[in-house]
Amino acid sequence: MQLANKKLDWDQFLQIRQEVINSWPTGQEADLADGVAYQAQLPAKLRFAEKLEQAKQEGITLAQPRAGVALVHEHIELLRYLVDEGGADLLPTTIDSYTRQNRYNEAQAGIEESRTVGRSMLNGFPAVNHGLAACRQVVEAMSVPVQVRHGTPDARLLAEITLAGGFTAYEGGGISYNIPYAKDVPLERSIRDWQYVDRLVGYYEEQGISINREPFGPLTGTLVPPSISHSVAIVEALLAAEQGVRSITVGYGQCGNLIQDVAAIRSLEELAEEYLNRFGYQDVVLTTVFHQWMGGFPQDESKAFGVISWGAATAALAKATKVIVKTPHEAMGVPTKEANAAGIRATKQVLNMLKDQTMPETKELAAEVELIKAETRSILDRLLEFGEGDVAVGAVRAFQAGIIDVPFAPSRYNAGKILPARDYRGAVRLLDFGNLPFSEEIKDVHREKIGQRGKLEGRDPSFQMVIDDIYAIGKGMLVGKPR
Structure with missing residues (x-):
């Protein structure tokens, strides 16, 4: 079938x-x-x-x-x-x-x-x-x-x-x-x-x-x-x-x-x-x-x-x-x-x-909504392109190509090339984009925010940030800052 x-x-x-x-x-x-x-x-x-x-x-x-x-x-x-x-x-x-x-x-x-x-x-x-x-x-x-x-x-x-x-x-x-x-x-x-x-x-x-x-x-x-x-x-x-x-x-x-x-x-x-x-x-x-x-x-x-x-x-x-x-x-x-x-x-x-309170509407919130939407549309629209309009076929082909890539997944059908880390405020960004179909404009946002963290912590962005972030909450923090 x-x-x-x-x-x-x-x-x-x-x-x-x-x-x-x-x-x-x-x-x-x-x-x-x-x-x-x-x-x-x-x-x-x-x-x-x-x-x-x-x-x-x-x-x-x-x-x-x-x-x-x-x-x-x-x-x-x-x-x-x-x-x-x-x-x-x-x-x-x-x-x-x-x-x-x-x-x-x-x-x-x-x-x-x-x-x-x-x-x-x-x-x-x-x-x-x-x-x-x-x-x-x-x-x-x-x-x-x-x-x-x-x-x-x-x-x-x-x-x-x-x-x-x-x-x-x-x-x-x-x-x-x-x-x-x-x-x-x-x-x-x-x-x-x-x-x-x-x-x-x-x-x-x-x-x-x-x-x-x-x-x-x-x-x-x-x-x-x-x-x-x-x-x-x-x-x-x-x-x-x-x-x-x-x-x-x-x-x-x-x-x-x-x-x-x-x-x-x-x-x-x-x-x-x-x-x-x-x-x-x-x-x-x-x-x-x-x-x-x-x-x-x-x-x-x-x-x-x-x-x-x-x-x-x-x-x-x-x-x-x-x-x-x-x-x-x-x-x-x-x-x-x-x-x-x-x-x-x-x-x-x-x-x-x-229950009766709402999140204040701010420029930062609006910008984050638009960034997530732009990234998601980039992935889904390329997926549909790969599947010639069929989302099921597109999903299989997109994973094969790394167009969708889930970090730290055990599946050998997942590319495993992207590398996430937090920015200086704790939002999740990307150190390595793998094959994600993001525009350079989107990638620059990630690079800038992780770069800001690196400057504040006095270190170059690297895989060590990822490791630090994974264990941070267990140690009482959100961002895995060096000691």
């Missing part, structure tokens, strides 16, 4: 579907008609897309944590705790690493070991192994909507089971859940597999069931320039919309500079609307998500709360529709439910304090 950004033929979809649902025994439980009927009877309070749309209309920011454990009853207990004690507005079901790699035998072994030792031996919820009834048990036990969050290049079976199981939102995409997560998965294959997922979501939409889809915004999570993550998010939004998805949340991971982060969320929403309209997808409900800092955290809990609160403040001032919340245990591994709830409470306090 030749790759193209074209809605999958339904007979072709059904043919692929037989192979998907036969790949693990619980796949047989996923019946399309039954899944639609189950979704249709869910109350409005459990519908993710509706809650996001309402938040957007009201101009408020919702708080959503990450969470997932191996056993059903413990997972339910954890999620309930995050609502009752943390005040979460939206819930996740984070999927375990074995399931993300379609290693269901090992996930089953993790379930059995968890039952034996009495605690979770997996870093998430193995939804495929637990199957349809368990997913519905989780959904029915909640008072707020639940989303599937994972990191899976081939998420087709997981989507079949969890959507039929009543989850009303699904994270990921063929680029954002491949390039940052896998080494040897061809991009063409993962885009095709995610076209299947989006066609499934589109089918539910055709039956009157709106499932929210969210490309994974932060990518590798550390020092990712906004134009890179924006380009991936918009490509994945276009791919999803072609398959019939009508509720899309585009995301961005916090970089740390307030002006740049607010400009990023603002430009992301405007650009996504622009490109969706350009390709005729005018009936999409578009919302935004801001991810609190995804890099290294301080080990000290009080300092960690400072990082969390800064992320909450930025999300509120940027007017993101939701914010993904981190915990004060980020530097120490999987957090306790108490730590997770504490991160949500800290976030909610800041969100509530700032």
